[in-house]
Amino acid sequence: MPTFKYVAKDAESKSLTGKIAADDKNAVVEELRKRKLTIISVTEMKGEKVKTGSRRKVKAEEIVLFARQLATMVEAGMPILQGLNALADQTTNEGFKKVLTEVETDIKHGSSLSSAFAKHPHVFNNLFINLVKVGETGGILSTVLDRVSTYMEKTLSLQRKVKSALVYPSVVVSMAIIITVVLLIKVVPTFTGIYSSFGKELPAMTQVLVNASNFLQSYIIFIIIAIVGLGFGLARWHKTEKGALVIDGAVLRLPVFGELLRKVAVSRFTRTLATLVQSGVPILESLNIVEKTIGNKVLENVIKDVQVSVRQGESLSVPLEKSTVFPPMVTRMISIGEKSGQMEKMLLKVSEFYDDQVDTAVDGLTSMIEPLIIGVMGVVIGFIVIALFMPILSMSQLVS
Numbered sequence: 027m028p029t030f031k032y033v034a035k036d037a038e039s040k041s042l043t044g045k046i047a048a049d050d051k052n053a054v055v056e057e058l059r060k061r062k063l064t065i066i067s068v069t070e071m072k073g074e075k076v077k078t079g080s081r082r083k084v085k086a087e088e089i090v091l092f093a094r095q096l097a098t099m100v101e102a103g104m105p106i107l108q109g110l111n112a113l114a115d116q117t118t119n120e121g122f123k124k125v126l127t128e129v130e131t132d133i134k135h136g137s138s139l140s141s142a143f144a145k146h147p148h149v150f151n152n153l154f155i156n157l158v159k160v161g162e163t164g165g166i167l168s169t170v171l172d173r174v175s176t177y178m179e180k181t182l183s184l185q186r187k188v189k190s191a192l193v194y195p196s197v198v199v200s201m202a203i204i205i206t207v208v209l210l211i212k213v214v215p216t217f218t219g220i221y222s223s224f225g226k227e228l229p230a231m232t233q234v235l236v237n238a239s240n241f242l243q244s245y246i247i248f249i250i251i252a253i254v255g256l257g258f259g260l261a262r263w264h265k266t267e268k269g270a271l272v273i274d275g276a277v278l279r280l281p282v283f284g285e286l287l288r289k290v291a292v293s294r295f296t297r298t299l300a301t302l303v304q305s306g307v308p309i310l311e312s313l314n315i316v317e318k319t320i321g322n323k324v325l326e327n328v329i330k331d332v333q334v335s336v337r338q339g340e341s342l343s344v345p346l347e348k349s350t351v352f353p354p355m356v357t358r359m360i361s362i363g364e365k366s367g368q369m370e371k372m373l374l375k376v377s378e379f380y381d382d383q384v385d386t387a388v389d390g391l392t393s394m395i396e397p398l399i400i401g402v403m404g405v406v407i408g409f410i411v412i413a414l415f416m417p418i419l420s421m422s423q424l425v426s
Contacts, residue, residue, distance in 0.1 A: 097171035270323035293380035300373035
C-alpha cells in the first residue's frame with residue numbers, strides 16, 4: 027500500500043504535516059476532510075514502502091478474540107487508543123503485540139484505524155479492513171467489529187469441520203501405505219531367501235509379491251523423488267492462471283470430496299457477501315472482496331462474471347444461475363432476496379443451511395471412509411500374508 031505525505035491546516039489555521047497509508051490519493055483526501063482539515067498538498071512518497079510489522083504467524087482465533095474485545099471496549103465508550111493499548115498488553119503473541127503497537131503508533135500520527143490495519147495485510151485481510159473502514163465511516167465500529175468476529179468464528183468452525191473430514195482419511199491412508207511398503211521392503215526379502223532354498227517354482231501370488239518387493243527395493247528412492255517432484259510441480263502450476271483453473275475445477279468434480287468442498291464454497295460465498303452487504307459495503311466492492319477470499323479459481327471466474335453483469339444492470343442471481351456452479355436453491359433464494367430487498371437475510375439463511383449440510387456430509391464421510399479403509403487394508407495385508415506362507419504350506423503338504 028502506498029504512503030502519502032500531506033500538508034494541511036486545521037480550524038485555527040495551524041499548519042500540519044503527516045503521512046497516511048491509503049489505496050490512492052482520493053482516499054487520503056477523503057480521510058483529511060473527515061478530520062475537517064484544509065488540504066494544501068498531498069503527494070505520494072515514491073520508493074517508500076509501508077512497514078508490515080512482524081511476520082510471526084498470528085492465529086485466526088487471536089484475531090477473532092481481538093475483534094470481539096475491541097468491539098466491547100468501543101461500545102463501552104473506551105477510546106480506540108486505550109483499547110488497543112490494553113489488548114496489546116494482554117496478548118501473549120509477541121508478533122501480534124508488535125503489530126498492535128504499530129497500529130497504535132500510526133493512529134497517534136493521524137492514520138485512521140482501517141489505514142493502520144491495512145499496513146499489516148499478513149494479519150488483517152481485505153474483508154476485515156474494509157468492514158472496519160465502513161464502521162468508521164458510518165459510526166458503527168463496535169457493531170461492525172462484532173459482526174466480523176462472528177463471521178470469522180463461523181468460518182473457522184467450517185474450516186475445522188472440513189479438516190476433520192480430510193485429515194483423518196489422509197492419515198489412515200498414509201499409515202496404510204507406509205506399513206505396506208515396510209512389509210514389502212523389509213519382511214518379504216527375508217522370506218525370498220527361504221524360498222530360494224526350496225529350488226522350486228513359486229506360486230503366482232507369491233511371485234507377484236516378490237516382484238513387487240524387488241521393484242520397490244530397486245526404485246523406492248526414485249518413486250519418492252517422483253512423488254515429491256509431482257507435488258511440487260502441481261503446486262507451482264496451481265499458481266498459474268490455467269493451472270489453478272484446471273486443478274480447482276478437478277477438485278470440485280471429485281466423487282465425494284468435491285461435493286463437500288462445493289458446499290463449503292457456497293457457504294463461504296454467501297456468508298461473506300451477506301456480512302459485507304449487511305455492513306453497508308457497496309455490492310460491487312463486496313463482490314470484489316468475495317472474489318479474493320473465495321479460494322477457488324473456478325468460483326473466482328464466476329464472481330468476475332457476476333461483477334460484469336451487475337455493472338451492466340443485471341441481478342446477481344442471473345449470472346450465478348448461468349454458471350451452473352451454484353445449486354438452483356441458492357440462486358432462487360438470492361433472487362427472492364433481491365426482489366424483496368432482504369438479500370443479506372436470504373444469504374445468511376443459505377449459509378446456515380449449507381453449514382448444516384457440511385456437518386451432515388462430514389459425519390457421513392467419516393462413517394463411510396473408516397470401514398472402507400479397514401476393508402482395503404484387510405485385503406492388502408491378507409494378500410501379503412497368504413502369498414508369503416503359500417510356498418511353505420505347499421512344501422509341508424509335499425513332505426506329509
